[in-house]
Amino acid sequence: MLIASAGAQAQKIRISAIFVNSEAQAQEILGKLRAGENFGALAAQYSIGPGKDQRGDLGFFDPEDLLAxxxxxxxxLEVGQLSGIIAVTNGFCIVMKTDQKTPEALEAMAKQIEQWEFHQDQAAEFYFQNRFGEAARHAREALEIA
Structure with a gap:
């Protein structure tokens, strides 16, 4: 089984971030974002932090695992919404929430995986029963010929 219990899982959020050294640069980038420029392109161009090579994408997190x-x-934030400028230890950043998975969605995914695994197990059992039955039939035929 791939997932033991999704009921214990917390909400997961996916974020993208642009990290820069100066507040002035963060202001400039935020202005470009608000004017409609692409977050990923600006992250790839300006960010000095993790996710730069992934166009700012930092992946999914339990919110408790994020920097305070x-x-x-x-x-x-709502999905797709930008933050303002956030002061962090080594500079400033702008964050965008790009996805969110609630415990209910994670539970539904766990149930789908369990159903898929159940059907996969049934298919494997059916296959082996048929192969065993076919082998037994061939053995009987071989004995009848002899």
């Missing part, structure tokens, strides 16, 4: 400076802001 980012946690509250990231949780409050």
């Amino acid at each position: 400076e980012l946690r509250d802001t990231a949780q409050q």
Whole structure:
């Protein structure tokens, strides 16, 4: 089984971030984002932090695993929404929430996986029963000929 219990899982959020050294640069980038420029392109061009090579994508997180400076802001954002400028230890960042998985969605995914595994097990059992039955039939035929 791939997932033991999704009921114990917390909400997961996916974020993208642009990290820069100066507040002035963060202001400039935020202005470009608000004018409609692409987050990923700006992250690839300007970010000095993790995710730069992934166009700012940092992946899914349990909010509790995020830097304290980012946690509250990231949780409050709607999917697709930008943060303002956030001061972090080594500079400034702008965050965008790109996806969110609630415990209910994770539970539904776990049930789908369990159903898929159940059907896969049934198919394997059916296959082996048929192969065993076919082998037994060939053995009987061989004995009848002899």
